[in-house]
Amino acid sequence: MSDPLDPIFNFLRPHLGKGWNAPGLIDGFKEHLAKLGVSVGDAAPAPALPWPDMLARLTNKKAPALTDADYAKAADELGHGVTPRHMKASKKVEAPRGAFDDNGRPSILYERHVFSRNTAPKGRFNASHPDLSAVKGYGAGGYGSFSAQYAKLQQAYALDPEAAFEACSWGAFQVLGENAVALGYDSARTMALTMATSEAAHLDGYVRYIRVNGLADDLGRCRAGDPASCIPFVEGYNGEAFRTFGYHIKFAEALR
Numbered sequence: 707m708s709d710p711l712d713p714i715f716n717f718l719r720p721h722l723g724k725g726w727n728a729p730g731l732i733d734g735f736k737e738h739l740a741k742l743g744v745s746v747g748d749a750a751p752a753p754a755l756p757w758p759d760m761l762a763r764l765t766n767k768k769a770p771a772l773t774d775a776d777y778a779k780a781a782d783e784l785g786h787g788v789t790p791r792h793m794k795a796s797k798k799v800e801a802p803r804g805a806f807d808d809n810g811r812p813s814i815l816y817e818r819h820v821f822s823r824n825t826a827p828k829g830r831f832n833a834s835h836p837d838l839s840a841v842k843g844y845g846a847g848g849y850g851s852f853s854a855q856y857a858k859l860q861q862a863y864a865l866d867p868e869a870a871f872e873a874c875s876w877g878a879f880q881v882l883g884e885n886a887v888a889l890g891y892d893s894a895r896t897m898a899l900t901m902a903t904s905e906a907a908h909l910d911g912y913v914r915y916i917r918v919n920g921l922a923d924d925l926g927r928c929r930a931g932d933p934a935s936c937i938p939f940v941e942g943y944n945g946e947a948f949r950t951f952g953y954h955i956k957f958a959e960a961l962r
Contacts, residue, residue, distance in 0.1 A: 754867035757860055760895075764902045767810035772797075772878070772905040780913050787926030788916075795928075795960035796912065796943075797878045799953065803852055805878035805905045812901045812908070814874040816858040819843040820884050821873035825866045838862050846950055868894060877901045877908035881915050889914040915943075930961035 755763070777790035797805070801813050822829050822839040831839040838861055844850075850858070855874070862870035871894035872883040883894035889911065891897040901907045916922050924939035933954040940953040948954060 754863070757863055760863070761811070761856075761860075763899055764812065765810045766806070766902045769806060769810065769902065770904045770906065771805075772909060776906050776909055780909050783913055784916055784922045784925070786922040788922055789926075791961060792925050792928060793909065793912070795957055796925075798960040799956045800875075800880040801878045805908055807852070807856075811856065812877045812898065813852075813880075814855045814859060814876055815849060815880060816855050816862070817843055817873050817875070817882070820882065821862050821866070821869050824869040824872045824884060831865050835861070835865065838865070871895045871898055874898075877911065878905055879908055879912035879915075881908075881911040885915060885918075889918055919943075928957060928961060931958055933958040936961075 754760070774790065777793055780793060781788050781790050803813060805813060807813055816838075818838055818840045819842055822832055822841060825831060825839065829839065829841065832841065838858060849855075859870055859874055862873060872886070874894075875882050876898055881889070881897070883897060886892075886894040886897040889897070891900065897911065901911060916925060919942055921939055921942045924942060927935055928939050929935040936954040936957040937948075940948045940957055944951070944953045
């Protein structure tokens, strides 16, 4: 959902580094401004397309695949010792089934706790739709099948379109829609539709995330067969629960 203060937050996030999304940081700032009489968060979201039309725009069975040239260019942009192998390892770990599903749609993973914290008010649908909206995430083994993710997105889209797109990790590198505005997209829906155009668009979203969150150096330090060397990167990229899913181990293996 668009917010009048987003330009301010988008400026601050890169300067705050990895801690920009610390729990309560931005919300606390908004609450402080509200006490001063500054109204925030009242901007209307972009009109939502009917679901069949949105799904049609997300579908692209002829999306071009990534090339070695794409990876080489991205590696040059990131620097810090990042190589195409590092990015290919991320793709292997994040989207083992591929950047797009069998229907030509960007691969997604729906996160109910992310949906919950992005509705207005927060948790609006927790009681009525607990499988789609909850304080806690699904946890290991609770996400359902790969093929069930778009059904969850569709159901959430009927409740709150933008929050639904924010609640999904998108594409070959599973960039969370909640981060879209911080990464320079107009909205999570815009990010998703951009990713429907090509796998190169997925890589661009990944590069944006690495840059904004200052993870290039951590990524470049990851070594094949050395899970410990991968911890700083996967903790920044996958979050504090990375050990639950063994991301550091998977990443070190994918680098071989």
